[in-house]
Amino acid sequence: MKHWDELLGKRLRGYRGADVPGQADDLWANIDAALSVPSGRPTPWSRQTPFRLALAGSIAAAIFMVLMVRQADPTISPAPTLDTQQSEVEAPPALQADPSDIAATPETNSAAAPSDASSSAAPNAPEFGRINPTAPPVSETAVNQVTTPQEPSPHITATSSQGSTAGNAATPTSAITTSIEAAAATSPVIAPSVSTDNSSASADIQEAPGVTTADRDSEDTAPPSLRRLTLRTASPILSASNAPLLFGNAEDIPEHTTFAIRAFAGPTWSHFSVVDNPEQSAYFHSDNRAGGGLMFEFNGAQAWSIGLVWTDFVHNLQYTETTETEISAPGVVSVVVDISTGDTLSINEGPVAGVAERSRYVDHHNRLQAFSIPLEWRQVRSLGQLQYGLGLGAMLQIRSGASGSIINAEGLVVRYSDGHLSRGRLTVVPMARLFAGLRFAPAWRMDLGVAAGVQRHASRSAADSPASAPPTWQGRLVHSQVQVGLSRFLTRIK
Amino acid sequence: MAKSSDETREAKWLDGCRKGDRNAQQEAFHALLPLLRGAVRRYTRNETHVQDILQEAFIRIFQNMNQFDERKGAFTSWSTRIAINTAINEGKKRARHQGVDQEVHIPVEPSVIQDMALEDLVNTLKAMPEEQHLVLNLHLVDGYSHKEISDMIGITSEMSRQRLTRARRWIRDRFEWSGEELVTKTQHEK
Secondary structure, eight states: OOOHHHHHHHHHHTOOOOOOTTHHHHHHHHHHHHHHSTTOOOOOGGGSOHHHHHHHHHHHHHHHHHHHHHHHOTTTOOSOOOOOOGGGSOOOGGGSOOHHHHHTOSSOOTTHHHHHHHHHHTTTTTOTTSOOTTSOOOOHHHHHTOSOTTOOOHHHHHHHHHTSSTTTOSSHHHHHHHHHHHHHHHOSOOGGGOOOOHHHHHHHOOOOSSOOHHHHHHHHHSOOOOOOOOOOOSOOSOOSSSSSOOOOOTTTSOGGGEEEEEEEEEEEEEEEEESSOGGGGGGEEEEEEEEEEEEEEEESSSEEEEEEEEEEEEEEEEEEEEEEEEEEEEEEEEEEEOTTTOOEEEEEEEEEEEEEEEEEEEEEEEEEEEEEEEEEEEEEEEETTEEEEEEEEEEEEEEEEEEEEEEOTTSOEEEEEGGGBOSOOEEEEEEEEEEEEEEEETTEEEEEEEEEEEEEOOBOOGGGSOTTSOOOOOEEEEEEEEEEEEEEEEEOOO | OHHHHHHHHHHHHHHHHHTTOHHHHHHHHHHHHHHHHHHHHHHOSOGGGHHHHHHHHHHHHHHTGGGOOGGGSOHHHHHHHHHHHHHHHHHHHHHHHHOSOOOOOOOOOSSOTTTSOHHHHHHHHTTSOHHHHHHHIIIIISOOOHHHHHHHHTOOHHHHHHHHHHHHHHHHHHSOOOHHHHHHHHHHHO
């Protein structure tokens, strides 16, 4: 004899359901259409795991920082740079005269330079720092203006085209020096001022005796080699432009002048406990989610940081809710038995009162989402390329959303939302952080840290809650985060 | 011989479906539809949801065909499991949106389980509380262990056992036992 539930199982296993006319065709048409979409249905971003979002944020931050570096680093930048180092123009101090003094010397003519400039700049305008030996020959008049064939610097071209010292140079060398200084003083970028028009440049040239054709030839055949130097700005303040930032070697960067941008993300862990009803705390279990942010770390006399962080804290309520209700079910009300024979005479059936017990298992994840502005003081130690330390501080937390379930006095689970929490959205959260980082490149550090904090997490007060609101409760949320990140060190030019 | 023929046919579907051959998919669809429809109906109280669940299940089957491993089991078992999971997930979603389940009132004939029309039997069992009905189907009909059930629907194994016990009690309370079935009941309670 088979057990009744085996029979039941066997029968139900064979159940196929009545065929609905046209159902198969409709169904296949829908499936066919869905399968024809090549990439399938995209998952909405809101359903993606926070871990993926955090990872995407980290990657985006890293890409942003790399792009910033590429813009800022002159060795990476494809833009042409001008050589403004004074070492290329080794004029005696006496010759580095004020332009006004130079102008008083009648024998020289700094306009000699524009002839070279006009011949070199025109065919090769972007290469301002070099003389083009294949440049078209200048006029004899122009050649005669060249007083120092060994130093036909293009900077002279720039200066003369501006007309600042034309016809006033005391000596050729001093003209070069002065031109550079004048150019540097007027603009960090000399290039735009270079005239590429041969005729106009030549027109500015004035005749000067004492220069031979041989001088011109030697100049044309042996152009001086000029080094490309770093373009510097007059302002030492960091800016978004590509010119001012300089990232040096780690040893070259004085620690007290540096600061860093740290992008991080990682899983969060949080645990909730009910302060005003500790017995209920047993039903709340820790759970994890994710968060990430950007910190600006300053290394002055004291190392401190400030930033913006987004975190999602989750804790888990697991609770079996039991309710009892009175029911009335058909059953045997009375049985009439013959006393003498013991036979059953009649059975009276009717409604029988009873109690139905209903259990509901609740497995709910309560959430708290917040933006935070952490302010942290750090104590940093270095061990070779390894940096480690402790951070202490506080976060100004701005709650952006919350939802969850809580147990009321009757032992029933009730839902709450963001509106049921305390009216003030700001919470100050004391926090601590242990961190370590590997300086794998002069200006880069890979970070790993653990941050922890504790905060109040409570409903509105009873007086402040609407009548239909969930019960009031006072709770405490302990949370932590594993932070995986990347730091980029920046410095200011003195 | 017939079994061998079925296996050959199934192998054809699998090859074709893995390559995205629409004809093979259609053939597999028609072959699987009665089985999956029966499974989905057992887990779904509202008939209007059956078609949506079936559609979702078939799309998942065809899109995840590469994950099927013949060494781990039959294709029909794998497909049925996908359909059941789809039905369970849909049920969870709808439970969240609808809250209280609708009570199904179907007159129960005073007959034994064996004699009852299968369609009536299925519909009668749907009057059971949903969580008990779910565990009953998963354990008694589809043969999942309590551990598997706990993983599938997110409850503990103990809770699964409790629900099965309540489901059995529910059935005993609503069916009138006689004849062989009464004997069976007596044996069971011993």
